[in-house]
Amino acid sequence: MITIVKNVEIYAPESLGLKQVVLIGDKIEGIYDNITIPENFVKINVIEGEGKYLFPGFIDAHVHLLGGGGEGGFSTRTPEIQLSNIIVGGTTTVVGCLGTDSVCRDMKALIAKAYALEEEGITTYVYTGSYEIPVKSVTESIKSDIMLINKIIGVGEVALSDHRSSQPSYEEFLRLTSQARVAGLLSGKAGIVHVHMGDGERRLEFLYRMLEDTEIPIKQIVPTHINRSIDLFKSGVEYAKRGGYLDLTTSSDPEHLEENEVKASKALKMLLEEGIPIEQIMFSSDGQGSLPRFDEKRQMVGLGIGEVRSLYREVKDAVQKDGVKLETALKTITSNVADALKLSNKGRIGPGKDADLVLVNKEDLSIYTVIAKGKEVVFGDRVLVKGTFEN
Numbered sequence: 001m002i003t004i005v006k007n008v009e010i011y012a013p014e015s016l017g018l019k020q021v022v023l024i025g026d027k028i029e030g031i032y033d034n035i036t037i038p039e040n041f042v043k044i045n046v047i048e049g050e051g052k053y054l055f056p057g058f059i060d061a062h063v064h065l066l067g068g069g070g071e072g073g074f075s076t077r078t079p080e081i082q083l084s085n086i087i088v089g090g091t092t093t094v095v096g097c098l099g100t101d102s103v104c105r106d107m108k109a110l111i112a113k114a115y116a117l118e119e120e121g122i123t124t125y126v127y128t129g130s131y132e133i134p135v136k137s138v139t140e141s142i143k144s145d146i147m148l149i150n151k152i153i154g155v156g157e158v159a160l161s162d163h164r165s166s167q168p169s170y171e172e173f174l175r176l177t178s179q180a181r182v183a184g185l186l187s188g189k190a191g192i193v194h195v196h197m198g199d200g201e202r203r204l205e206f207l208y209r210m211l212e213d214t215e216i217p218i219k220q221i222v223p224t225h226i227n228r229s230i231d232l233f234k235s236g237v238e239y240a241k242r243g244g245y246l247d248l249t250t251s252s253d254p255e256h257l258e259e260n261e262v263k264a265s266k267a268l269k270m271l272l273e274e275g276i277p278i279e280q281i282m283f284s285s286d287g288q289g290s291l292p293r294f295d296e297k298r299q300m301v302g303l304g305i306g307e308v309r310s311l312y313r314e315v316k317d318a319v320q321k322d323g324v325k326l327e328t329a330l331k332t333i334t335s336n337v338a339d340a341l342k343l344s345n346k347g348r349i350g351p352g353k354d355a356d357l358v359l360v361n362k363e364d365l366s367i368y369t370v371i372a373k374g375k376e377v378v379f380g381d382r383v384l385v386k387g388t389f390e391n
Helices: 083-087 107-120 142-148 170-187 205-213 230-241 264-273 310-320 326-333 335-340
Strands: 002-011 015-024 027-032 044-048 052-056 058-063 091-096 123-128 152-160 192-197 221-224 246-249 281-284 290-294 300-305 357-361 367-372 375-379
Touching: 002 326, 002 357, 052 326, 058 246, 058 281, 058 310, 058 326, 058 335, 083 091, 083 107, 091 107, 091 367, 107 123, 123 142, 142 152, 142 170, 152 170, 170 192, 170 205, 205 221, 221 246, 230 246, 230 264, 246 264, 264 281, 264 310, 264 326, 281 310, 281 326, 281 335, 310 326, 326 335
Parallel strands: 002 044, 002 052, 058 091, 091 123, 123 152, 152 192, 192 221, 246 281
Antiparallel strands: 002 015, 015 027, 052 357, 290 300, 357 367, 367 375
């Protein structure tokens, strides 16, 4: 199938100006200044892009595909995610992970869920492991998981500085990281170690020690939830000044942020003001994880579910409320994530790249159309493609 997006202003995520984009099947064939459609040619799907911006499909590197939570008992386990929950917010690529619970949820089920979502129309990857160290791998080791299982691109989310972690030793964490790095080198994958940061006093201690003690590059690790408290955030600023990645979590209740929590959009602005290069900053949603809700007295009154759509919400807030440039904010959910995870066909608009695109209205940045693998899956407020068991 051939699709042409006409007269659209492209952010690839860098601004390319007004162009015409041709898609053939699930790939971008080319970007042109002008294009003429021959009469009586094969059927072409034409999307009018006047008054619109065109972005790369968004990448969410932290989604609990099988659900998360459970720390309040079995009834607090969140359900599996559905396709529409992902694509409605413009996300076309996700990386699935386990969380606290690696007993009732396991890697085989996570991989199966990733394959199911892929069959339904988006691109999926997973991390091997969960909060705990040693990692419960699918094969005999982390290294062989990454090397031999196509879906697995790294390790995570491994928990540090958190009362729910397995309280690993520094040496255990170092061995895990070295296995992931070597496996990535041998397989051509990122071998990223995606680290859940809690709000414990040790904060980024293991990561700093690794930089002093070993030759492992700082960008082998992506610490996430770095905006969960102001103290952790400040420690993250210093880490980023040494060249490290920072991953800001977007799922929160914007009206009732937890005490000391830093909203992702504001955290982005603060990092840029500190001189941190935008290429080191990423957003992820923690989608389908449990989200505590508090009243005005800070008493928990219920549980919500983290939303993948929060990923783009925070990008919009960064632009519309915090004054961050559009092409700068976009990089946190497109090219930066693709580069960190070595997803060479994702995160950018260009010839030969995957046809994952988001068309938005210029006036308010609201989503107009989402294209995944060359197929329109969202139009305005309507989800055009739903998961197998969705109503």
